[in-house]
Amino acid sequence: MSKPRTWARDLALGTRFAFAGGREGWTRTLLTGIGVGLGVALLLITSALPSAMSARDERGAARTTFSSPTAERPGRDTLLTAQVDQSYRSYGVDGRLLQPEGPDAPLPPGLTAFPGPGEMAVSPALDELMKTAEGKLLRERLDGKIVSTIGDEGLVGPGDLYFYIGSDQLGKIADGTYVERITAFENHIEAPPLDPVLTLLVVLTFVALLMPVAVFIAAAVRFGGDRRDRRLAALRLVGADGRMVRRIAAGEALAGSVIGLLVGTGFFLVARQLAGAVSISQRSVFPHDLNPEFWLASLIALAVPAAAVAVTLLALRGVVIEPLGVVRTATPRRRRIWWRLLLPLAGLGLLAPMMGRGNEGGQFNQWQVSGGVVLLLVGITVLLPWLLERVVGRLGGSGGVSWQLAVRRLQLTSGTAARLVGGIAVAVAGAIALQMLFAGTEGEYTKDTGQDPARATVSIMPRHGTDAKLDELAATVARSKGITKAVALRSTTGSPDPDRADQDVNLHIGSCAALAELARLPSCEDGDAFVLTGAPDPSAPQGAPAAPGTTLYVGDPRGTEAGADGSAPVAWTVPADARPAPARKDPIGLLRTGVLLTPAAAPKSLGTHQFAQVYVLVDPAVPDGLELARNASFKAEPLATAMTLTQTRTSARFGSIRTGLFVGATLVLVLIGASLLVSQLEQLRERKKLLSSLVAFGTKRSTLSLSVLWQTALPIGLGLALANTVGLALGAVLMRMSNVRVRVDWASVAAMTGIGAGVALVVTLLSLPPLLRLMRPDGLRTE
Structure with missing residues (x-):
């Protein structure tokens, strides 16, 4: 054998x-x-x-818009969308605002119809979370009427916490950066190896x-x-x-x-x-x-x-x-x-x-x-x-x-x-x-972020808005339970010569409490101005020094956004009585340069050409104080980013x-x-x-x-x-x-x-x- x-x-x-x-x-x-x-x-x-x-990864990429085709004007096939990702306790809750501009607007994966203004489409896991006692505060934040559930093809996994909210306000602030006008959900960007x-x-x-x-x-x-x-x-x-x-x-x-x-x-x-x-x-x-x-x-x-x-x-x-x-x-x-x-x-x-x-x-x-x-x-x-x-x-x-x-x-x-x-x-x-x-x-x-959670728990950064809206946002958050302080700070740019970007001066506008987060002030009351001194931080926005009495063109010195909101650069003179103040790192770890201004001393009618943020300090003794602050921020300004400050951040x-x-x-x-x-x-x-x-x-x-x-x-x-x-x-x-x-x-x-x-x-x-x-x-x- x-x-x-x-x-x-x-x-x-x-x-x-x-x-x-x-x-x-x-x-x-x-x-x-x-x-x-x-x-x-x-x-x-x-x-x-x-x-x-x-x-x-494929389903996650299919719902992103990083490389989606865009349009400059509304059309039958255009959709306005803005990312409004949230944090809730230990959860990451991602989502988007949607406003279709035509009958052929592209539907996000997993949806059969667009939610109307004030309506929501949520993932099954998010729906389940918001119905529990643990998700009570999240349901107060995302309080739209739930009209549909996102299908599997629009979720990365069964535990994915994702939502879409219908809106009719995005057309007023469409800028191509935070609010995009797209014609399809496509993504051609591959993750780096x-x-x-x-x-x-x-x-x-x-x-x-x-x-x-x-x-x-x-x-x-x-x-x-x-x-x-x-x-x-x-x-x-x-x-x-x-x-x-x-x-x-x-x-x-x-x-x-x-x-x-x-x-x-x-x-x-x-x-x-x-x-x-x-x-x-x-x-x-x-x-x-x-x-x-x-x-x-x-x-x-x-x-x-x-x-x-x-x-x-x-x-x-x-x-x-x-x-x-x-x-x-x-x-x-x-x-x-x-x-x-x-x-x-x-x-x-x-x-x-x-x-x-x-x-x-x-x-x-x-x-x-x-x-x-x-x-x-x-x-x-x-x-x-x-x-x-x-x-x-x-x-x-x-x-x-x-x-x-x-x-x-x-x-x-x-x-x-x-x-x-x-x-x-x-x-x-x-x-x-x-x-x-x-x-x-x-x-x-x-990495060490340089942030100081002891001085501010959250930094809220609105993406758009005027001075009044920023003050309203800060006041709304300050009224929330468990908030120790909420101070608003605006930053803009001025230049003595609009044709030279290397002469730009940074201007920081806020109350005395807000300015105290950027410098050690000798004394302060509304109407005061200060010139920051000290070695500049290489990681902070750099700016040229400004002497008292210098005339600056403030807002948008080179007129790049004059047509967007009708505003034009404003001629403004640095107060002659501006006092020097040594700079200190702000709660997010930046050492600023330029001029500090209280509201009475600041230039008027800056339009939207300014960077705004609200520093919020939460009382750790109050249960869910952080979530209450995030809720207040989202209610006042859905497009605002509420960034929780931490000392370190892991890849x-x-x-x-x-x-x-x-x-x-x-x-x-x-x-x-x-x-x-x-x-x-x-x-x-x-x-x-x-x-x-x-x-x-x-x-x-x-x-x-x-x-x-x-x-x-x-x-x-x-x-x-x-x-x-x-x-x-x-x-x-x-x-x-x-x-x-x-x-x-x-x-x-x-x-x-x-x-x-x-x-x-x-x-x-x-x-x-x-x-x-x-x-x-x-x-x-x-x-």
């Missing part, structure tokens, strides 16, 4: 034993299928994420999160190895040779892996249906977007069974299966370390040439990075059995009965114990390395990658816990008769339970120690690759280690009830 036919026959026979081997065979196949299925489900989810993220360090973070996140999955799948296909080997010995007794029984064992593993593919597909389909109800940091995906790429799904379908066969054959290399029993040749011969060190050393060799590059050294070779990290993490799985064997081999017979039982069991089956905790060790090592890299590079993507892309790591780590932890529990139950099931025998001879159940705890705690402790060592080394290498100073965030290291130990402890506690049931006397029954 040819070799392929021989392989096919023996694999088929092994598959038959897996399904027709009685309750024992079914139980082992089912446990293998569940263990493999959990890993397959996570692999399918991971392979589906790129398509889901791409679909989110990730810089090298962010690309490195993405690659490492995927590698570090998927490695534990591969380790658990490899461990799952070896469930019930002891009983399987005893069955194979019986096959030797009836005439099978050594190669044949190995192929039969591979057939059993193949059957379990195929069941795992089916179970994993089922888990994935269930998880996909539930995905729409999950929103993490306002990021969610539609179930129909979670579609794995065909080639990735095919690769998983082929790689998992192939890996199951390869792992089984590799595991049986150290086992001699004879007709009268099984001899594990690996037990008397101590494990060697030299080849186990080659893997992490090879990984370091791949990563070393890329050290010191950072963002200035060009893109990292993704395959080289992935290979180096994989080799380092795989090094944990091959070093842990050697380390565990050496440690338990030196433990003597001292200690309590439970400790001795645990040590003896580990001395006999240290490889099995190492496989059970290998996934946790790999996950912890990867998490530690990523935490170090995130902490080291955070400074590059987290959105960096934050998204960190959120992705959090989501992935959560899924991996769930997999680790579930797989470890299945592994633990399989180990207890194999030792059912042994445990029952010990109880029958008088061993206390508490002693046996404690021994199981020791059998888990000792490998976990050694695994976590090894994971810390490898994780710190890998983290240091990655930080050097990113060209940042190597430093260890010991709090994060302790947290990752504690999480890994906590998962093992929870799994052990969950396995105690089955353990107590297995220790009953009827466990000695034999069919």
Whole structure:
């Protein structure tokens, strides 16, 4: 018989034993299928994420107007629109004002009709939020009549908080900047590529999160190895040779892996249906977007069974299966370390040439990075059995009965114990390395804004309006509950020579309280004027100095906007009694230059050629004071931007990658816990008769339970120690690759280690009830 036919026959026979081997065979196949299925489900989810993220980006781009075609005049196909994104507590609530100017005006994606003036179309998630007690204040802000719901094609995800409000006032202020006149919703602007360090973070996140999955799948296909080997010995007794029984064992593993593919597909389909109800940091995906790429799904379908066969054959290399029993040749011969060190050393060799590059050294070779990290993490799985064997081999017979039982069991089956905790060790090592890299590079993507939230909580910037409207806005906000102060400030430009832009002088107009935010005033009352002194801030709008008595043309010195509102530059003289005042940074961190003017000393009729803002300080003792201020701002001026002041600001892309790591780590932890529990139950099931025998001879159940705890705690402790060592080394290498100073965030290291130990402890506690049931006397029954 040819070799392929021989392989096919023996694999088929092994598959038959897996399904027709009685309750024992079914139980082992089912446990293998569940263990493999959990890993397959996570692999399918991971392979589906790129398509889901791409679909989110496409729908988000489809509703933007950054590169939409525009028109200068109203027409049948024109639409006026303005972006009015909001912040509400920890939520980002985005939206637009709409005013169609003709019957063929373009509809935004997800709408079937335009909302009328004062009407709203909202996303389902926003509608649900505003109907809850948590969204009460948001409903007061967005108080239009809800007439429709935005369809899926107009939302980036089911948790998207988005709205459209109909208006009839945009035509009065259409300027092409804040209020656009478009003829279609189109976007041709592609997002810039990730810089090298962010690309490195993405690659490492995927590698570090998927490695534990591969380790658990490899461990799952070896469930019930002891009983399987005893069955194979019986096959030797009836005439099978050594190669044949190995192929039969591979057939059993193949059957379990195929069941795992089916179970994993089922888990994935269930998880996909539930995905729409999950929103993490306002990021969610539609179930129909979670579609794995065909080639990735095919690769998983082929790689998992192939890996199951390869792992089984590799595991049986150290086992001699004879007709009268099984001899594990690996037990008397101590494990060697030299080849186990080659893997992490090879990984370091791949990563070393890329050290010191950072963002200035060009893109990292993704395959080289992935290979180096994989080799380092795989090094944990091959070093842990050697380390565990050496440690338990030196433990003597001292200690309590439970400790001795645990040590003896580990001395006999240290490889099995190492496989059970290998996934946790790999996950912890990867998490530690990523935490170090995130902490080291955070400074590059987290900038100090220079803002001072202690002086102003919010800076409200109206996009249009006259002096009266600005004062009305400030007064409306000041009347809101919880507002300590609200001061309005206007800035404009004047020049002694309208033909020379380099002589422009900045003028800042406001009450004494407002001007005090820009300078240290000796004294102040309405009618005073001050000339700012001190070194100018390079980041602030620069302006020429102005001496008292200088005549300036104020408003729009070069007449660029004279036709927009009918205003023209105003001739105005700097008051002769203007006093010097040293400049101070304003609440948003700018050090201004120019002239400070109280309203009585300021030029009149400046039109709209001015920049206005209102500094608002919220009393932190008043609940929802910040939301009340935002509500008042939106009611008074919907086009105003209410910017919350913060001392630091993190890059959105960096934050998204960190959120992705959090989501992935959560899924991996769930997999680790579930797989470890299945592994633990399989180990207890194999030792059912042994445990029952010990109880029958008088061993206390508490002693046996404690021994199981020791059998888990000792490998976990050694695994976590090894994971810390490898994780710190890998983290240091990655930080050097990113060209940042190597430093260890010991709090994060302790947290990752504690999480890994906590998962093992929870799994052990969950396995105690089955353990107590297995220790009953009827466990000695034999069919």
